[in-house]
Amino acid sequence: MRRLQLTLLSFLLPSISWAESINEDYYFEDLPVVLSASRLEQPLIEATSSVTIIDQEMISASGANDIPELLRLVPGFVVGYADGNSPVATYHGLGHEYARHLQVLINGRPIYSPLFSGVFWADIPFGVHDIERIEVIRGPNSALYGSNSFNGVISITTKQAVSSSKSNIHTKIGNNNYTETYINQALLGEDWNYAFTLSRKTDDGFDSRNDAQSSNKIYATYNYKPTAENTITIESGYINGLREVGNDQSLDIIRDTDIENYFSRIKWEKSNANGDVLSLQYFYDKNTSDDIYSVDVSLRELLEFNSIDTSPYSDNLLDSSIGAFNNLDYSIFTVKQEIELTYQPHRGINDKYRYITGISTRYDEQNIKQYFNRDQPISTTQHRVFYNGEYQQDKFLFNLGIMLEDNEITGSDSMPKASILYRLSQNRSIRYTYSKASRSPIGLEEFSDYQGNLELNSSNNALIQSLIGTSDIPIQIWLSSGGLKREVIRSNELAYQLHSIKDHYNFDAKIFSNKIKNLISSPETSPIDFSNTDSLETTGYEVSFDRRFKHYRVATGYSKIKASGNDIGDEYTEAVPENIFFFYLMYNRNMTTLSSTLHHYSDVRMLDAGLTNDFTYLNIFYKYQTSGIDKRWLSLSANKLLNKDREYNTRNHVEKLFNIEIGFNF
Amino acid sequence: MKKGRKLLLLMLTVMNCNLTFAEPEKIATLIINKESRLHNAFANSLKKKTTANINIKHFTDTLNSKGQFLIALGNDACKMVLESVKNRDILCTLIPSFEFSRLTKNSLRQKNNIGAIYIDQPNSRRLALLKENFPNIKNIAVIKSASSPTKNITADNHTMSINSYTVKNSQEIFKLFAHIKEKNDAILATEDKLVYNNKTIRQILLLSYRNKLPIFGFSKSFVKAGAVASVYSSIENLTEETKEVIDSYFSNRKYILKSKHPKYYSISFNEQVIQALSIPTSKRANGE
Secondary structure, three states, rough: OOOOOOOOOHHHOOOOHHHHHOOOOHHOOOOOOOOOOOOOEEEEHHHHOOOOOOEEEEEHHOOOOOHHHHHOOOOOHHHHHEEEEEEEEEEEEOOOOOOOOOOEEEOOOOOOOOOOOOHHHOOOOOOHHHEEEEEEEOOOHHHHHOOOOOOEEEEEEEOOOOOOOOOOOEEEEEEEEEEEEEEEEEOOOOOEEEEEEEEEEEEOOOOOOOOOOEEEEEEEEEEEEOOOOEEEEEEEEEEEEEEEEEEOOOOOOOEEEEEEEEEEEEEEEEEEEOHHHHHHEEEEEEEEEEEEEEEEEHHHHHHHHHHOOOOEEEEEEEOEEEEEEEEEEEOOEEEEEEEEEEEEEOOOOOEEEEEEEEEEEEEEEEEOHHHHOOOEEEEEEEEEEEEEEEEEOOOEEEEEEEEEEEEOEEEEHHHHHHHHEEEEEEEEEEEEEEEEEEEEEOOOHHOOOOEEEEEEEHEEEEHHHHHHHHOOEEEEEOOOOOOOEEEEEEEEEEEEEEEEEOEEEEEEEEEEEEEEEEEEOOOOOOOOOOOEHHHEEEEEEEEEEEOEEEEEEEEEEEEEEEEEOOOOHHHHHHHHHOOOEEEEEEEEEOOOEEEEEEEEEEEEEEEOOOEEEEEEEEEEEEEEEOOOOOOEEEEEEEEEEOOOOOEOEEEEEOOEEEEEEEEEEO | OHHHHHHHHHHHHHHHHHHHHHHHOOOOEEEOOOOHHHHHHHHHHHHOOOEEEEEEEEEEEEEEOOEEEEEEHHHHHHHHHHHHHOOOOEEEEEEOOOHHHHHHHHHHHHHOOEEEEOOOOOOHHHHHHHHHOOOOOEEEEEEOOOOOOOOOOOOOOOOEEEEEEEEOOHHHHHHHHHHHHOOOOOOOOOOOOOOOOOOOHHHHHHHHOOOOOOEEEEEHHHHHHHHOEEEEOHHHHHHHHHHHHHHHHOOOOOOOOOEEEEOOOOOEHHHHHHHHHHHHOOOOOOOO
C-alpha cells in the first residue's frame, strides 16, 4: 500500500501574497463591539423617561448663538438670560441664574459648579458648532446620574473627528458687537482620531446692561485605539476671557472680571467581543475668576440698609461718602475631580436582562473669600455606587435603578427609580415610572459667612455712632447655620410613546405628579440664613411631537403645569410657569435651509430676579450651503423677533438680534 | 440433509461477501488544522450530522490510503491537498471563492474530482438582503483596495446602483467618507483586509453611525460590532451542506463534486443600530 507522505514544507514557505490572503478566520473572527447599546441612542419607545433628542439637523438649522438656546426645542424648557453673558435654562421653571435643579453632562462629565450647583453656560470651552447631539431626559433620574438630576438631565455629546472629518472655518457677526470666529480641524488615522477647535467670541449683551463679554476657547478631543479592545479618549478644554459684571446700584459696581477655566478628561474603555464594556474615567476641572474691588458707601446706602428713615437728612448729606468697603473679594475658585468606574455587559439579541453598574468618587474644592470669609477653600468628598437593570419579558420591559450616594454635607441617601413599560405594538408603548431624586445643598447654602467690613471715614464716626448706635460696622449679609438636608423630589409619570421609523415621527404624551420637599429657602431677613422650609407640588401634562417629511420637519411641544406649595411668599410656586410651548418648522431643499422657532412661556418668577411677565421668542433662520464635500455656507438669523421689552428681570431690555455667518470646509 | 445445510451455509457466505462488496465502508477524511477552534467546531458539528465515518487528520499529518474522499477545511488544508494529493475526490470548504479559484489555477485538479462549498456569499444574495429588507436603500457604496480579491459587484436591476471606490490605504477611506456619504445610502462591505480589519473597523463603524450611513457586513461578528445586517453562512449552515454532499457522494459513486457558494445561509440584523439610525425596513427576521 502506497502511503502519501505530506509535509509542511510547502506551508512554511508561503508567498507574501498568500500570507495576506483572506482565510476562514476572517469570517469568524471576533470583532470589538463598536456600536454597543451604551453608545447608541436607545429606542425612544423603550425609554424609561420622556426623552427629547436634538440632533445635528436641528442644531445646524437653529441659528442659536448659545447652547441653552437649543433647549427651546425641548418641551417644558424655560430659557432666558439673567444678563447678556448668563444664559439660563430650566425644566418646568425654578429659574435662577445658577439654576440648581438640572444635571448637565458633557460627554458623560457633570459640569455643574459645586459653589452654585448651576451651570456657567458661557464658560463651556466650545460652542454650538461643536455639538453632535443633545439628549434631554425630561424628569428626575438621580438613579443613574446622581444628585442634581432633579428635574431633568441634559446630556451633550460633542463632535468627534469621526463625525466631522472635514476641517472648517466660519465667522459670525451681528448687532450688539456680536462676533464669533471659529476654526476646527479634524483628522483620522487608522487607530486614532482627533478634533481641535479654536474660537473667539465677543458680545455686548443687553443694551441696558453692563454685561459685555469676550472669550477665547480651545477644545480638543483625541481617541486612540492601541488594540482592538481598548480605547483611550482624552478631552481637554480651556477658556479665558473678560466679563463685565455688576450694576450701577449699591455695592455691586460695574467692573471687569477675568475668567479662566480648564478641564481635562481621560477615559479608558475596554470592550470585548461579547460587547461587555468596562470603562474608567477621570476628570479634572478648574474654574477661576479674578474679581477684587473696593466701593465707596454713601450715608443713604447705609441708612437704607439699616432701615432707617432718610427723610430728616439733606440729599447732599445722604449722597456723601461715609466710608468704603475695601478689597471685596468675589474671585471664584473651584476645582472638581472625579474618578468613575462603570461596567456594562452586552445584551445579545435574545437576552432578556441587561444592566450597568458603577462606582465613583468626587472631590470638590470651592471658595469665594467674600462669601465664605475664609482664605482656604472648602473641600468636600462624595462617593457613589449605582446600578440600573432592565428585564424584558414578552411585551413588558421592567427597569429598576438605584443610586447610593454619600457626601460630607448631608450624609448617605438612596435614590431609586422604577418603571414598567408595555409595548402595545412595535411602534407604541405605555409606561409608568416612579423616581426619587435629590439635590444636595451647595457650599453657599451650607457654609456662607458673607459680610462686609465698612471702613468709615474718621470724620463720620460720630454721626454714624449717633444714627445706628455703633461705628464698627461689619455688615453680615449671609450667615448659614448649616445642617441642611437634601431637597427631595418624588415623581410619578404615566406616559404614552409612539415612534415610527418608517414614517419618521415621534410622539409622546405624559401626565405627571411631582412632590418636592425640603426646598431650601432664605427669608428676607438680615443676615440671610438658609433652611429646608418649603415644599412644592406640581401636576400636569406634556406632549411632544416631531415629524420629518421629505423636505420639511415639524416639532412641537406643550406643557401644562399646575403648581401649589407651602413656600414663603409663593417664591417657588410662582417660579413654575403654567404654560410652556414651542413650535419648530424647518424646510430643507437642495442647498437651502429655512427654519423658524417659536417659544413661549407664561408668567413666571425667576428665583433671583422677582416676578416677570410671560415671554415669547421667535427666530427665523436661513442658510445657503453649496453641495459637495467642500461646503461653503452663508446663514442669516434673526432672533427675539416677538419679544416684549423685558426678559428674565426688569433690567434686561430686550432687542432684536441679527446675525450673519459665512463658513467653509477645507 | 448435511450436504444441504453445508450448501446453504456456503450460499449465505457468498451472499454476505457480495453484500460487503456492494456497500463499501463510508469513510471520509476530514483534513483540518487541529489547533483551530473553528475547524474543531466544524468537525464536531459534521460528525453529529452524518452517518459516514469521518476520519479526522491534521493537515500536516501523513495520509494513508483509507478513504477516497477528502474534505479539506480552510485555505491551508485545501492548498495542501490540491498541491500534493493525487487520484482522490476532494471537497474544499470554509474557503472563500476567490481563494479557491486562485488555488485551483495551478493544482492537480485535472487528476482529481474536486469541488468546493465556499464560505462567502454570492453578490446577488448580498444585494437581495438590501433590496428585500431595506427598500429605501438605492445607492450603495463598495470600498475596495487595489488588491481586493473580490470581483466587482454590479446591480442586476434598475432599482439599485453600485458606486465603487478604490482606496490606497485605510487613511484614504476616512478622507473619502464625506464624499461617499453625499452619493450613497449605504455601504456594502466586501472582503478586503486593507479596508476592513480589526483596527479599521472601529473608525469605519463610528463614521457610519455618526454620519447616518448604514454599513452592511459579511459576517455575524460584523453585525455584532455595529453593522446593520449581514448575510453569511454559519458553521451549522456549512456542515449541513457538507453532510448532504457526503451523502450524495456515497450514494452515487459517479457523483461529480461541484464548486459553488453555500446553499444554506443566515441573516443577522442589529436591531439596536437599525433603531438608532432610524432605517426604514420591511418585515424581517433573524434566522437561518
